[in-house]
Amino acid sequence: MSVIGNILWIIFGGWFTALLWLLFGILACLSIVGLPWGRACFVMAGFAFMPFGYESVSREVLYGKKDLGTGLPGMLGNAVWFVLAGFWIALGHVAAAAALALTIVGLPFAWQHIKLAELALFPIGKTVVPCETAAEARRRRAAEDLNRRRNDA
Structure with a gap:
């Protein structure tokens, strides 16, 4: 189903959404300051090109450790992104989802726009993986949390 969904998504305009994200990423990378947002835009471009069968997940949940994007610098970068662009881009995805719904x-296409809107709000520190990988990472994280709580008790 994911293959058919992605093909239909591309035919009916998903390529345009991905192209816009790619262009925003290139613009962001023109300055050194914009590199974190540029990287996030490139992740979004890949996700916007083929969203069926994929979802976004925090790199901390996926890899089990914090990095620059999942720590305080990432949080500050996401705050700046949210104010300058994230809210407005997410609003556009929600409007597209409402029209498609x-x-x-x-x-199904409306749901993909909702997933894109969620990632557009706070993209730094996240990556896009197959749905099964994201679910397994969340299960592993939950099991680690449960073990830690048991050991603390």
Whole structure:
């Protein structure tokens, strides 16, 4: 189903969304200061090109350790991003989702725009992986948390 969904997504305009993210990434990378946002835009471009069967996950959850993007610098970068661009880009994805949700055929595509909107709000420190990988990373994280709580008790 993911392959068919991605093909239909590309045919009906997903390529344009991915192209916009790619262009924003290039613009952000033109300055050294914009590199973290540029990297996040490139992740978004890949996700926007083929969103079916993939989801975003924190790199901390995926790899089990913090890095620059998942720590305080990433949080500050996400705050700046949210104010300058994230809110507005997410609002555009939500509007597209609302329009697509008016038809039954558009519901799967509306859900992909909601996933894109969620990632557009705070993209730094996240990566895009297959849904199964994200679910397994969350299960592993939950098991580690449960073990830690048991040991603390």
